[in-house]
Amino acid sequence: MKLKTTQEGVGLIEVMVALLLLAVAVLGFSAMQMTAIKATDESLMRTRSLTIMRGGAEAIRANPTGSNAFRTALNGDSSSVTIDGNAITKDSCVQNTNAAPAAAASCTINQLATRDGLLIKSYGAANDINMGMIPNGCPGTSDRRQCFVASWGNTTVQLDDTAPNACANADGTYKNGAECFIMEAY
Template sequence: MMKLSNQRGVGLIEVIVALLLLAIAVLGFSALQMNALNATDESLVRSRAMSMSKQLSENMRLNTLATDDFMTKLNTLNQGAENITQYCAKVAQASSNFDKDSCKSDACSPEEIAALNTWQAANLGCEQDIMLNMTTCPDMADINARQCIITSWGKTIPILNDDEDNACGDSDGSYKLGSHCLIMEAY
Protein backbone atom coordinates (compact mmCIF):
# COMPACT_ATOMS: atom_id res chain seq x y z
CA MET A 1 0.00 0.00 0.00
CA MET A 2 1.09 3.46 -0.88
CA LYS A 3 1.04 6.14 1.68
CA LEU A 4 -0.96 9.29 1.03
CA SER A 5 2.15 11.37 1.53
CA ASN A 6 3.51 9.96 -1.77
CA GLN A 7 0.41 11.28 -3.62
CA ARG A 8 0.78 14.86 -2.49
CA GLY A 9 0.61 17.35 -5.44
CA VAL A 10 -0.67 14.82 -8.00
CA GLY A 11 -4.13 16.45 -8.08
CA LEU A 12 -2.55 19.83 -8.80
CA ILE A 13 -0.57 18.42 -11.75
CA GLU A 14 -3.75 16.88 -13.18
CA VAL A 15 -5.53 20.24 -12.91
CA ILE A 16 -2.64 22.05 -14.64
CA VAL A 17 -2.58 19.50 -17.49
CA ALA A 18 -6.36 19.82 -17.87
CA LEU A 19 -6.09 23.64 -17.97
CA LEU A 20 -3.30 23.42 -20.55
CA LEU A 21 -5.42 21.18 -22.78
CA LEU A 22 -8.38 23.52 -22.37
CA ALA A 23 -6.23 26.54 -23.25
CA ILE A 24 -4.97 24.85 -26.43
CA ALA A 25 -8.57 24.00 -27.42
CA VAL A 26 -9.72 27.60 -26.82
CA LEU A 27 -6.81 28.97 -28.87
CA GLY A 28 -7.67 26.62 -31.71
CA PHE A 29 -11.30 27.66 -31.60
CA SER A 30 -10.29 31.35 -31.57
CA ALA A 31 -8.12 30.86 -34.65
CA LEU A 32 -10.98 29.09 -36.39
CA GLN A 33 -13.32 31.95 -35.48
CA MET A 34 -10.87 34.54 -36.88
CA ASN A 35 -10.65 32.62 -40.16
CA ALA A 36 -14.44 32.52 -40.34
CA LEU A 37 -14.65 36.29 -39.75
CA ASN A 38 -12.04 36.97 -42.44
CA ALA A 39 -13.93 34.78 -44.91
CA THR A 40 -17.17 36.62 -44.10
CA ASP A 41 -15.50 40.00 -44.65
CA GLU A 42 -14.04 38.83 -47.96
CA SER A 43 -17.44 37.53 -49.03
CA LEU A 44 -19.08 40.87 -48.22
CA VAL A 45 -16.54 42.86 -50.22
CA ARG A 46 -16.76 40.39 -53.11
CA SER A 47 -20.56 40.76 -53.09
CA ARG A 48 -20.29 44.56 -53.18
CA ALA A 49 -17.75 44.39 -56.00
CA MET A 50 -20.01 42.06 -58.00
CA SER A 51 -22.96 44.41 -57.50
CA MET A 52 -20.94 47.42 -58.69
CA SER A 53 -19.68 45.49 -61.72
CA LYS A 54 -23.20 44.38 -62.63
CA GLN A 55 -24.53 47.93 -62.33
CA LEU A 56 -21.75 49.30 -64.53
CA SER A 57 -22.37 46.53 -67.05
CA GLU A 58 -26.09 47.34 -67.15
CA ASN A 59 -25.32 51.02 -67.67
CA MET A 60 -23.06 50.07 -70.58
CA ARG A 61 -25.84 47.98 -72.13
CA LEU A 62 -28.23 50.91 -71.87
CA ASN A 63 -25.73 53.28 -73.45
CA THR A 64 -24.17 51.27 -76.28
CA LEU A 65 -23.19 54.41 -78.20
CA ALA A 66 -20.58 55.29 -75.59
CA THR A 67 -19.15 51.91 -74.57
CA ASP A 68 -15.58 53.02 -75.22
CA ASP A 69 -16.12 56.13 -73.08
CA PHE A 70 -16.73 53.98 -69.98
CA MET A 71 -13.37 52.29 -70.49
CA THR A 72 -11.57 55.55 -71.24
CA LYS A 73 -12.92 57.28 -68.13
CA LEU A 74 -12.07 54.37 -65.81
CA ASN A 75 -8.59 54.00 -67.30
CA THR A 76 -7.99 57.72 -66.74
CA LEU A 77 -8.90 57.35 -63.06
CA ASN A 78 -6.50 54.40 -62.69
CA GLN A 79 -3.45 55.92 -64.37
CA GLY A 80 -0.75 56.22 -61.74
CA ALA A 81 -2.99 55.04 -58.88
CA GLU A 82 -1.12 52.36 -56.95
CA ASN A 83 -3.54 52.16 -54.00
CA ILE A 84 -7.06 53.07 -52.95
CA THR A 85 -5.96 56.43 -51.50
CA GLN A 86 -4.42 57.60 -54.77
CA TYR A 87 -7.38 56.24 -56.73
CA CYS A 88 -9.97 58.00 -54.57
CA ALA A 89 -7.99 61.25 -54.73
CA LYS A 90 -8.28 61.08 -58.54
CA VAL A 91 -12.00 60.29 -58.26
CA ALA A 92 -12.47 63.31 -55.95
CA GLN A 93 -10.52 65.51 -58.36
CA ALA A 94 -12.67 64.26 -61.26
CA SER A 95 -15.84 64.97 -59.29
CA SER A 96 -14.78 68.57 -58.67
CA ASN A 97 -14.43 69.02 -62.44
CA PHE A 98 -17.69 67.23 -63.18
CA ASP A 99 -21.20 68.71 -62.99
CA LYS A 100 -23.18 65.89 -61.39
CA ASP A 101 -26.52 67.65 -61.89
CA SER A 102 -26.12 68.52 -65.57
CA CYS A 103 -27.86 65.34 -66.80
CA LYS A 104 -30.80 65.53 -64.42
CA SER A 105 -32.68 68.34 -66.15
CA ASP A 106 -31.13 68.72 -69.61
CA ALA A 107 -30.81 66.23 -72.43
CA CYS A 108 -27.42 64.56 -72.26
CA SER A 109 -25.24 63.06 -74.93
CA PRO A 110 -24.28 59.38 -74.65
CA GLU A 111 -20.76 60.51 -73.71
CA GLU A 112 -22.05 62.68 -70.86
CA ILE A 113 -24.21 59.84 -69.57
CA ALA A 114 -21.20 57.50 -69.70
CA ALA A 115 -19.13 60.06 -67.77
CA LEU A 116 -21.88 60.37 -65.12
CA ASN A 117 -22.30 56.59 -64.79
CA THR A 118 -18.54 56.07 -64.55
CA TRP A 119 -18.14 58.77 -61.93
CA GLN A 120 -21.05 57.32 -59.89
CA ALA A 121 -19.51 53.83 -60.00
CA ALA A 122 -16.03 55.08 -59.06
CA ASN A 123 -17.42 57.23 -56.26
CA LEU A 124 -19.41 54.29 -54.85
CA GLY A 125 -16.26 52.19 -55.09
CA CYS A 126 -14.32 54.74 -53.04
CA GLU A 127 -17.03 54.73 -50.38
CA GLN A 128 -16.50 50.97 -50.04
CA ASP A 129 -12.68 50.90 -50.55
CA ILE A 130 -13.01 49.21 -53.95
CA MET A 131 -11.12 50.28 -57.08
CA LEU A 132 -12.68 49.90 -60.54
CA ASN A 133 -11.11 49.53 -63.95
CA MET A 134 -12.06 48.23 -67.36
CA THR A 135 -10.03 46.71 -70.15
CA THR A 136 -10.65 44.70 -73.29
CA CYS A 137 -10.78 41.08 -72.21
CA PRO A 138 -7.75 39.00 -73.22
CA ASP A 139 -8.08 37.17 -76.54
CA MET A 140 -11.25 39.10 -77.40
CA ALA A 141 -9.89 42.11 -79.30
CA ASP A 142 -10.49 40.59 -82.74
CA ILE A 143 -13.64 38.62 -81.96
CA ASN A 144 -16.30 40.61 -80.17
CA ALA A 145 -14.35 43.21 -78.17
CA ARG A 146 -15.78 42.24 -74.79
CA GLN A 147 -14.79 44.36 -71.85
CA CYS A 148 -13.56 43.07 -68.52
CA ILE A 149 -14.69 45.11 -65.54
CA ILE A 150 -12.09 44.67 -62.80
CA THR A 151 -12.83 45.49 -59.17
CA SER A 152 -10.14 45.17 -56.52
CA TRP A 153 -9.69 45.83 -52.81
CA GLY A 154 -6.94 45.63 -50.27
CA LYS A 155 -3.52 46.06 -51.86
CA THR A 156 -4.58 44.62 -55.24
CA ILE A 157 -4.57 46.95 -58.26
CA PRO A 158 -7.37 46.46 -60.83
CA ILE A 159 -5.17 45.65 -63.81
CA LEU A 160 -4.13 42.59 -65.80
CA ASN A 161 -0.34 42.62 -65.93
CA ASP A 162 2.28 39.87 -65.81
CA ASP A 163 5.00 42.07 -64.30
CA GLU A 164 3.05 43.85 -61.53
CA ASP A 165 3.04 41.88 -58.26
CA ASN A 166 -0.10 43.60 -56.93
CA ALA A 167 -2.07 43.19 -60.17
CA CYS A 168 -5.41 41.42 -60.09
CA GLY A 169 -4.44 39.01 -62.83
CA ASP A 170 -2.00 38.10 -65.56
CA SER A 171 -2.31 39.45 -69.09
CA ASP A 172 -4.12 36.24 -70.08
CA GLY A 173 -6.91 37.04 -67.59
CA SER A 174 -6.06 34.46 -64.94
CA TYR A 175 -6.14 35.60 -61.31
CA LYS A 176 -2.86 36.07 -59.50
CA LEU A 177 -2.30 34.05 -56.33
CA GLY A 178 -3.32 36.06 -53.27
CA SER A 179 -5.07 38.81 -55.20
CA HIS A 180 -8.27 40.34 -53.86
CA CYS A 181 -10.30 41.18 -56.91
CA LEU A 182 -13.07 40.23 -59.25
CA ILE A 183 -13.05 40.17 -63.05
CA MET A 184 -16.43 40.33 -64.79
CA GLU A 185 -16.88 40.05 -68.52
CA ALA A 186 -19.30 42.61 -70.00
CA TYR A 187 -20.52 42.94 -73.55
Protein backbone atom coordinates in the same frame (compact mmCIF):
# COMPACT_ATOMS: atom_id res chain seq x y z
CA MET B 1 7.87 -2.01 7.68
CA LYS B 2 5.44 -0.49 5.34
CA LEU B 3 6.47 2.21 2.86
CA LYS B 4 4.25 5.16 2.75
CA THR B 5 3.58 6.63 -0.74
CA THR B 6 2.44 10.15 -0.98
CA GLN B 7 0.60 11.73 -3.81
CA GLU B 8 0.68 15.25 -2.63
CA GLY B 9 0.56 17.71 -5.57
CA VAL B 10 -0.40 15.13 -8.22
CA GLY B 11 -3.96 16.44 -8.35
CA LEU B 12 -2.63 19.95 -8.99
CA ILE B 13 -0.46 18.73 -11.88
CA GLU B 14 -3.46 16.94 -13.41
CA VAL B 15 -5.49 20.13 -13.20
CA MET B 16 -2.69 22.17 -14.82
CA VAL B 17 -2.37 19.66 -17.70
CA ALA B 18 -6.14 19.78 -18.22
CA LEU B 19 -6.03 23.61 -18.29
CA LEU B 20 -3.19 23.51 -20.83
CA LEU B 21 -5.21 21.22 -23.10
CA LEU B 22 -8.25 23.45 -22.72
CA ALA B 23 -6.17 26.55 -23.60
CA VAL B 24 -4.84 24.88 -26.77
CA ALA B 25 -8.38 23.94 -27.80
CA VAL B 26 -9.67 27.47 -27.19
CA LEU B 27 -6.83 28.92 -29.26
CA GLY B 28 -7.71 26.53 -32.08
CA PHE B 29 -11.35 27.61 -32.00
CA SER B 30 -10.28 31.28 -31.97
CA ALA B 31 -8.11 30.76 -35.06
CA MET B 32 -11.00 29.00 -36.79
CA GLN B 33 -13.32 31.90 -35.91
CA MET B 34 -10.87 34.44 -37.36
CA THR B 35 -10.68 32.43 -40.59
CA ALA B 36 -14.48 32.37 -40.79
CA ILE B 37 -14.66 36.15 -40.28
CA LYS B 38 -12.08 36.74 -43.02
CA ALA B 39 -14.04 34.52 -45.42
CA THR B 40 -17.23 36.42 -44.61
CA ASP B 41 -15.52 39.77 -45.28
CA GLU B 42 -14.18 38.47 -48.61
CA SER B 43 -17.66 37.30 -49.60
CA LEU B 44 -19.13 40.70 -48.71
CA MET B 45 -16.55 42.52 -50.85
CA ARG B 46 -17.19 40.17 -53.80
CA THR B 47 -20.94 40.73 -53.50
CA ARG B 48 -20.53 44.50 -53.38
CA SER B 49 -18.14 44.41 -56.34
CA LEU B 50 -20.50 42.30 -58.40
CA THR B 51 -23.42 44.61 -57.65
CA ILE B 52 -21.46 47.70 -58.70
CA MET B 53 -20.11 46.01 -61.85
CA ARG B 54 -23.62 44.88 -62.84
CA GLY B 55 -24.70 48.51 -62.65
CA GLY B 56 -21.80 49.44 -64.91
CA ALA B 57 -22.68 46.69 -67.38
CA GLU B 58 -26.27 47.93 -67.51
CA ALA B 59 -25.06 51.50 -68.10
CA ILE B 60 -22.96 50.31 -71.04
CA ARG B 61 -25.87 48.29 -72.45
CA ALA B 62 -28.11 51.34 -72.20
CA ASN B 63 -25.54 53.53 -73.97
CA PRO B 64 -23.22 51.34 -76.10
CA THR B 65 -22.07 54.31 -78.20
CA GLY B 66 -20.53 55.91 -75.11
CA SER B 67 -18.63 52.84 -73.89
CA ASN B 68 -15.22 54.41 -74.62
CA ALA B 69 -16.16 57.55 -72.64
CA PHE B 70 -17.45 55.33 -69.81
CA ARG B 71 -14.15 53.40 -69.71
CA THR B 72 -12.08 56.61 -69.78
CA ALA B 73 -14.04 58.07 -66.85
CA LEU B 74 -13.92 54.84 -64.84
CA ASN B 75 -10.16 54.42 -65.34
CA GLY B 76 -9.32 58.09 -64.75
CA ASP B 77 -7.82 59.56 -61.61
CA SER B 78 -10.15 62.53 -61.38
CA SER B 79 -13.70 62.95 -60.13
CA SER B 80 -14.50 65.13 -63.14
CA VAL B 81 -13.81 64.89 -66.88
CA THR B 82 -14.03 67.70 -69.42
CA ILE B 83 -16.01 66.84 -72.55
CA ASP B 84 -16.91 69.37 -75.22
CA GLY B 85 -15.77 72.16 -72.90
CA ASN B 86 -18.04 71.03 -70.03
CA ALA B 87 -16.74 69.59 -66.75
CA ILE B 88 -18.72 66.41 -66.14
CA THR B 89 -19.04 64.97 -62.62
CA LYS B 90 -21.08 62.11 -61.19
CA ASP B 91 -23.84 64.64 -60.51
CA SER B 92 -23.88 66.14 -64.03
CA CYS B 93 -26.45 65.43 -66.71
CA VAL B 94 -29.23 64.76 -64.23
CA GLN B 95 -32.33 66.86 -64.01
CA ASN B 96 -34.14 66.37 -60.71
CA THR B 97 -37.87 66.46 -61.03
CA ASN B 98 -40.52 65.87 -58.41
CA ALA B 99 -41.18 62.38 -59.78
CA ALA B 100 -37.66 61.02 -60.31
CA PRO B 101 -34.25 62.07 -61.62
CA ALA B 102 -34.07 62.11 -65.41
CA ALA B 103 -31.34 62.74 -67.97
CA ALA B 104 -30.91 66.38 -68.82
CA ALA B 105 -31.80 67.20 -72.43
CA SER B 106 -28.58 69.14 -73.04
CA CYS B 107 -26.12 66.28 -72.40
CA THR B 108 -24.49 64.33 -75.22
CA ILE B 109 -24.13 60.55 -75.34
CA ASN B 110 -20.48 60.76 -74.26
CA GLN B 111 -21.29 63.16 -71.42
CA LEU B 112 -23.94 60.75 -70.11
CA ALA B 113 -21.52 57.82 -70.40
CA THR B 114 -18.82 59.81 -68.60
CA ARG B 115 -21.24 60.64 -65.81
CA ASP B 116 -22.17 56.94 -65.51
CA GLY B 117 -18.49 55.93 -65.32
CA LEU B 118 -17.77 58.50 -62.63
CA LEU B 119 -20.85 57.39 -60.69
CA ILE B 120 -19.76 53.72 -60.77
CA LYS B 121 -16.26 54.75 -59.65
CA SER B 122 -17.82 56.78 -56.82
CA TYR B 123 -19.94 53.81 -55.67
CA GLY B 124 -16.82 51.65 -55.60
CA ALA B 125 -14.81 54.22 -53.64
CA ALA B 126 -17.63 54.53 -51.09
CA ASN B 127 -17.28 50.77 -50.48
CA ASP B 128 -13.43 50.75 -50.46
CA ILE B 129 -13.37 49.09 -53.88
CA ASN B 130 -11.18 50.22 -56.79
CA MET B 131 -13.05 49.96 -60.09
CA GLY B 132 -11.62 49.82 -63.59
CA MET B 133 -11.95 48.40 -67.06
CA ILE B 134 -9.25 46.73 -69.10
CA PRO B 135 -8.68 48.90 -72.21
CA ASN B 136 -8.59 46.08 -74.77
CA GLY B 137 -11.30 43.91 -73.25
CA CYS B 138 -10.91 40.64 -71.37
CA PRO B 139 -8.09 38.35 -72.52
CA GLY B 140 -9.23 35.63 -74.90
CA THR B 141 -12.59 37.22 -75.72
CA SER B 142 -14.01 39.10 -78.67
CA ASP B 143 -13.63 42.88 -78.94
CA ARG B 144 -17.21 43.64 -77.97
CA ARG B 145 -16.85 42.22 -74.47
CA GLN B 146 -15.87 44.71 -71.79
CA CYS B 147 -13.71 43.57 -68.88
CA PHE B 148 -14.59 45.08 -65.48
CA VAL B 149 -12.13 44.64 -62.63
CA ALA B 150 -12.84 45.44 -58.99
CA SER B 151 -10.13 45.19 -56.35
CA TRP B 152 -9.78 45.92 -52.67
CA GLY B 153 -7.07 45.73 -50.05
CA ASN B 154 -3.60 45.95 -51.60
CA THR B 155 -4.64 44.48 -54.96
CA THR B 156 -4.59 46.80 -57.98
CA VAL B 157 -6.94 46.90 -60.97
CA GLN B 158 -4.45 45.36 -63.39
CA LEU B 159 -3.91 42.27 -65.48
CA ASP B 160 -0.12 42.10 -65.43
CA ASP B 161 2.40 39.27 -65.14
CA THR B 162 5.10 41.38 -63.47
CA ALA B 163 3.16 43.64 -61.07
CA PRO B 164 3.16 41.90 -57.66
CA ASN B 165 -0.18 43.37 -56.50
CA ALA B 166 -2.03 42.99 -59.82
CA CYS B 167 -5.39 41.25 -59.76
CA ALA B 168 -4.47 38.71 -62.41
CA ASN B 169 -1.85 37.76 -64.96
CA ALA B 170 -2.04 39.14 -68.50
CA ASP B 171 -3.90 36.00 -69.61
CA GLY B 172 -6.65 36.66 -67.03
CA THR B 173 -5.75 34.00 -64.45
CA TYR B 174 -6.10 35.25 -60.89
CA LYS B 175 -2.92 35.69 -58.86
CA ASN B 176 -2.60 33.84 -55.56
CA GLY B 177 -3.76 36.02 -52.69
CA ALA B 178 -5.33 38.67 -54.97
CA GLU B 179 -8.39 40.37 -53.55
CA CYS B 180 -10.34 41.19 -56.68
CA PHE B 181 -13.14 40.21 -59.02
CA ILE B 182 -13.16 40.18 -62.84
CA MET B 183 -16.38 40.29 -64.85
CA GLU B 184 -17.03 40.22 -68.58
CA ALA B 185 -19.81 42.46 -69.83
CA TYR B 186 -21.34 42.82 -73.28
